[in-house]
Amino acid sequence: MLYNKTVMDHFRNPRNVGVIEDADGVGEVGNPLCGDMMTIYLKIKDEQIEDIKFQTFGCGSAIAVSSMLTEIAKGKSIEEAKAITNKDVAQALEGLPKNKLHCSNLGADALQLAIKNYEDIRAGIARPEPLRKDEHEHSHGKSCYCPYCDIELTEGATFCEACHSSLEEEH
Amino acid sequence: MKIINLDHISAKPLLPEVKAAMIEAIKKDYHNPASQHKSGEEAAAALENARKSVAALINCEIPKEVVFTSGGTESVNHAVKGVALANAEKGKHIITSNIEHNSVIRSLRRLKSAGFKVTSLSVDASGRVNPADVADAITDETILVSIMHSNNETGTIQPIAEIGKITREKKIIFHTDAVDSAGVVPMDVQALGVDLMSFAANTFYGPTGVGGLYIRRGTRVFPLLDGGVQENNKRAGAENLIGIIGMGKAAEHARTDMDSRLAHLKKLKEKLLDELPNYIDEYIINTHPEFSLPNLVSCSIKYIEGESVMLMLDDDNIAVSTRSACATGSLRASHVLLSLGLSHADAQGTLVISFGIDNTEADIQAFLDSLKNVVTTLRDISPLYAKASKR
Numbered sequence: 001m002l003y004n005k006t007v008m009d010h011f012r013n014p015r016n017v018g019v020i021e022d023a024d025g026v027g028e029v030g031n032p033l034c035g036d037m038m039t040i041y042l043k044i045k046d047e048q049i050e051d052i053k054f055q056t057f058g059c060g061s062a063i064a065v066s067s068m069l070t071e072i073a074k075g076k077s078i079e080e081a082k083a084i085t086n087k088d089v090a091q092a093l094e095g096l097p098k099n100k101l102h103c104s105n106l107g108a109d110a111l112q113l114a115i116k117n118y119e120d121i122r123a124g125i126a127r128p129e130p131l132r133k134d135e136h137e138h139s140h141g142k143s144c145y146c147p148y149c150d151i152e153l154t155e156g157a158t159f160c161e162a163c164h165s166s167l168e169e170e171h
Numbered sequence: 172m173k174i175i176n177l178d179h180i181s182a183k184p185l186l187p188e189v190k191a192a193m194i195e196a197i198k199k200d201y202h203n204p205a206s207q208h209k210s211g212e213e214a215a216a217a218l219e220n221a222r223k224s225v226a227a228l229i230n231c232e233i234p235k236e237v238v239f240t241s242g243g244t245e246s247v248n249h250a251v252k253g254v255a256l257a258n259a260e261k262g263k264h265i266i267t268s269n270i271e272h273n274s275v276i277r278s279l280r281r282l283k284s285a286g287f288k289v290t291s292l293s294v295d296a297s298g299r300v301n302p303a304d305v306a307d308a309i310t311d312e313t314i315l316v317s318i319m320h321s322n323n324e325t326g327t328i329q330p331i332a333e334i335g336k337i338t339r340e341k342k343i344i345f346h347t348d349a350v351d352s353a354g355v356v357p358m359d360v361q362a363l364g365v366d367l368m369s370f371a372a373n374t375f376y377g378p379t380g381v382g383g384l385y386i387r388r389g390t391r392v393f394p395l396l397d398g399g400v401q402e403n404n405k406r407a408g409a410e411n412l413i414g415i416i417g418m419g420k421a422a423e424h425a426r427t428d429m430d431s432r433l434a435h436l437k438k439l440k441e442k443l444l445d446e447l448p449n450y451i452d453e454y455i456i457n458t459h460p461e462f463s464l465p466n467l468v469s470c471s472i473k474y475i476e477g478e479s480v481m482l483m484l485d486d487d488n489i490a491v492s493t494r495s496a497c498a499t500g501s502l503r504a505s506h507v508l509l510s511l512g513l514s515h516a517d518a519q520g521t522l523v524i525s526f527g528i529d530n531t532e533a534d535i536q537a538f539l540d541s542l543k544n545v546v547t548t549l550r551d552i553s554p555l556y557a558k559a560s561k562r
Contacts, residue, residue: 017552035519039554055554059478063552
């Protein structure tokens with residue numbers, strides 16, 4: 001199995017799925033090009049996340065990340081929630097496969113956007129559409145993988161040291 | 172726990188007769204077919220017997236034209252690189268299509284870095300290459316046309332015989348990757364007009380790790396593996412005789428049972444396609460309605476992602492394959508599905524359901540029942556579905 005038990009549990013029984021119709025903050029990240037899309041809805045009371053819900057289009061990992069993120073964020077103060085990172089979510093899930101780590105970036109990004117949206121509304125900045133972010137940083141940052149042998153490549157490499165393939169087109 | 176295998180494109184079970192033949196072969200402790208003593212000759216006889224069976228499956232009249240390999244990938248690499256290197260002084264131009272398997276694409280990419288030029292033809296919305304495009308792409312420099320017989324992601328069959336007429340007239344070497352076709356649908360290297368054909372044993376319930384490359388007599392092609400004189404100097408290294416004996420047995424059955432297998436598979440495919448609309452809505456069938464394999468259906472289900480569908484079906488003990496970028500590890504959408512004009516989102520929701528002679532109509536029914544629940548569950552979570560239903 002590609003995923004560990006915790007990930008599979010959150011994938012099979014995702015917590016906090018759905019929409020909050022009168023949400024105080026909404027954040028959307030991703031696009032189908034990246035493979036995943038996620039929307040986070042917040043209900044805030046006394047500067048605390050009273051309720052949080054999500055909708056996700058994506059793989060098992062993206063759904064599990066969404067579910068775990070909502071579990072971590074629920075009940076937290078806005079300030080505490082702002083400190084939640086993608087790493088926290090991945091750690092709470094007890095790890096994700098290497099090539100799935102980028103999915104974990106969606107979760108915290110969507111949460112931070114939803115908080116920003118809440119703060120904007122409170123400050124009187126009206127937006128017709130929920131805040132969204134099309135591209136997310138891949139968590140392996142600038143590292144790429146060789147298209148021939150899948151070995152991690154150093155930045156700017158022109159050939160793969162493992163299999164000696166030329167990378168001019170790919171990299 | 173019974174697993175319903177609807178992922179035959181990834182692996183097919185060995186026929187019981189194939190297993191028996193291979194076990195028998197192991198017990199016999201065959202010697203090296205290249206040795207000239209009695210033990211060697213016995214092994215050589217078993218090897219040539221298997222070669223005859225495999226040759227007959229593709230209507231190859233001269234069994235020596237079949238070279239045994241380690242599988243489809245090696246056959247394709249041998250054909251593409253072997254022809255390119257052997258004919259480089261004539262020209263360095265190769266024609267292919269946008270929907271080939273990675274074994275073709277990456278072989279050609281390797282050749283490009285050695286100075287070869289590649290024209291990659293697009294397919295129409297139904298997933299087929301237009302033979303006229305092949306004719307138009309041919310230049311004085313063209314040495315090879317390589318177009319797959321059927322596509323492993325959509326099951327769509329290409330107009331190989333029409334392309335074969337063009338390449339024969341222009342005297343250009345023609346290779347077809349028939350790894351998903353040979354042994355499933357009738358295959359005739361004479362009628363198709365191909366000079367090389369790649370195929371694999373597991374496609375017709377033989378072992379993995381064994382394949383074949385048909386090389387028409389007189390075709391200039393270098394070996395991929397240099398060394399000894401095995402396989403008529405075309406593929407060095409002592410043959411995988413146990414696997415080859417399994418392939419020969421599988422080929423015999425594929426040939427004699429071809430009609431009954433086709434009838435069975437067509438019935439399953441019809442049931443799936445006819446009943447699918449009663450279970451789910453908003454999907455796209457990527458498989459050609461007329462020119463396609465009898466054992467594969469590619470279906471893009473809107474608003475949900477394929478890996479999630481695959482994992483949930485797996486919970487119900489049903490194995491399917493997905494072409495979602497997330498599941499393939501490349502994190503890129505399938506080049507085949509994008510070539511058909513699918514959006515990234517639709518490509519992400521693509522399932523490949525491939526069945527075999529071991530499946531029953533009850534298996535298809537179990538899949539339909541499970542799929543209905545899975546699609547509902549995942550669409551309830553999906554922001555894309557929520558947006559689409561609001562419109």
